[in-house]
Amino acid sequence: MLRSKAFNLLKSIHLMSGQPKLAYKGIHPVIASHGHHSHRSVGYRQRYKTGAGSAGGRTLSAALTKAMSEKELPGLLILDIGGTYGVQENIVALLKKHFCLITMKEFLENKKEMSKKIQSVFVSECRPTVDQELLESLPNLKVIGNSGVGVDHLNLKMISNFGVKVTNTPHAVADSTADIGMALMLASARRLVEGSQIAISPHTKYFAVDWLGVEVTRATLGIIGMGRIGYKVAQRARAFEMKILYHNRKQRRKEEEQAVGAHYCEKMEDLLQQSDFVMLVVNLTPENHKMIGKKELGLMKPTATLINIGRGALIDQDALVEALQNNVIRAAALDVTYPEPLPRDHPLLKLNNIIITPHIGTATVQAIQMMAEEAIANMLAVLNGQPIPSEVFPK
Numbered sequence: 282m283l284r285s286k287a288f289n290l291l292k293s294i295h296l297m298s299g300q301p302k303l304a305y306k307g308i309h310p311v312i313a314s315h316g317h318h319s320h321r322s323v324g325y326r327q328r329y330k331t332g333a334g335s336a337g338g339r340t341l342s343a344a345l346t347k348a349m350s351e352k353e354l355p356g357l358l359i360l361d362i363g364g365t366y367g368v369q370e371n372i373v374a375l376l377k378k379h380f381c382l383i384t385m386k387e388f389l390e391n392k393k394e395m396s397k398k399i400q401s402v403f404v405s406e407c408r409p410t411v412d413q414e415l416l417e418s419l420p421n422l423k424v425i426g427n428s429g430v431g432v433d434h435l436n437l438k439m440i441s442n443f444g445v446k447v448t449n450t451p452h453a454v455a456d457s458t459a460d461i462g463m464a465l466m467l468a469s470a471r472r473l474v475e476g477s478q479i480a481i482s483p484h485t486k487y488f489a490v491d492w493l494g495v496e497v498t499r500a501t502l503g504i505i506g507m508g509r510i511g512y513k514v515a516q517r518a519r520a521f522e523m524k525i526l527y528h529n530r531k532q533r534r535k536e537e538e539q540a541v542g543a544h545y546c547e548k549m550e551d552l553l554q555q556s557d558f559v560m561l562v563v564n565l566t567p568e569n570h571k572m573i574g575k576k577e578l579g580l581m582k583p584t585a586t587l588i589n590i591g592r593g594a595l596i597d598q599d600a601l602v603e604a605l606q607n608n609v610i611r612a613a614a615l616d617v618t619y620p621e622p623l624p625r626d627h628p629l630l631k632l633n634n635i636i637i638t639p640h641i642g643t644a645t646v647q648a649i650q651m652m653a654e655e656a657i658a659n660m661l662a663v664l665n666g667q668p669i670p671s672e673v674f675p676k
């Protein structure tokens with residue numbers, strides 16, 4: 282297992298009931314910020330559709346005033362934080378053990394009182410929230426705890442210029458994201474979605490031979506990005522007796538290679554040419570935007586399948602539409618697209634050799650719990666001046 286000491290530490294925090302040893306003794310309000318992927322470029326005031334600037338226009342609720350004034354009080358639950366904003370109640374409960382929670386709505390309505398108190402921002406699963414205006418209004422902000430590994434929705438340089446740290450949750454997401462990669466590969470190979478539609482349709486021939494799938498067992502899998510998640514995919518692929526190729530832009534991973542019997546392709550082109558299944562497992566950076574375009578798709582086998590569990594913008598979607606329409610490749614299976622969700626008239630949605638899931642790589646009961654725990658451990662470490670398990674640095 283590649284689980285780091287830091288992760289073991291945070292697991293042990295979880296096992297303790299009540300206040301962990303690492304817990305910061307003061308109150309650390311957390312803005313539980315919940316936007317939507319497609320709102321990425323919209324300022325936070327618009328996103329929350331509120332009369333921002335109404336500082337002092339309303340009085341604080343009695344409970345919030347109490348929570349903020351009691352030093353040892355772990356926090357305050359804002360009742361509408363649950364289903365309405367997208368963070369599950371058990372996660373809210375977990376955060377409340379360590380922080381005084383404030384929703385964005387509450388912050389905007391009571392800006393004057395809140396702004397100095399807030400030291401942490403909790404960003405739930407790659408939801409964009411932190412813009413310059415928000416940073417300017419939080420003079421004591423120390424850390425943005427991102428729940429999820431990808432931080433492409435955060436402007437790291439800008440945040441760092443405000444002296445604020447960013448953390449993420451690479452350990453918590455690894456298993457569930459690797460699982461969704463395998464699920465997409467198997468579902469696409471065996472045409473599971475079509476099969477299901479046929480099975481439930483009263484009109485279609487049940488035993489059709491014109492929609493045969495392909496086998497995953499003993500096929501060649503090309504993993505682009507042998508990081509923590511890529512490695513877990515490789516471990517799973519071994520059970521299917523797959524030949525595993527991988528490409529990393531920066532670093533060859535000899536230890537992992539040996540552990541799973543993977544072969545390193547220095548050139549991504551070699552991997553593309555040889556693989557039956559190509560899986561993208563990399564974070565999105567300015568350098569790898571549209572790393573899979575017309576040329577790369579053209580290198581793939583006509584029988585190959587492209588799977589993306591990284592970020593939508595890794596693929597040139599126009600080129601993918603064309604490749605799928607013209608059977609340049611067999612199929613695609615995407616858990617991520619650009620934007621999310623795709624507009625209902627997007628050409629990708631009209632194809633039958635594609636499976637699209639709505640960015641559910643970490644959408645499991647276990648993963649979101651672990652992500653919150655990892656984010657909490659990170660944020661507390663920053664506030665306590667301790668070593669930070671997973672800090673993300675601007676490049």
Ligand SMILES: O=C(O)[C@H](O)CO
Binds near residue numbers: 407432
């Ligand atoms: O970045 C991640 O960890 C996943 O995409 C969840 O947001």
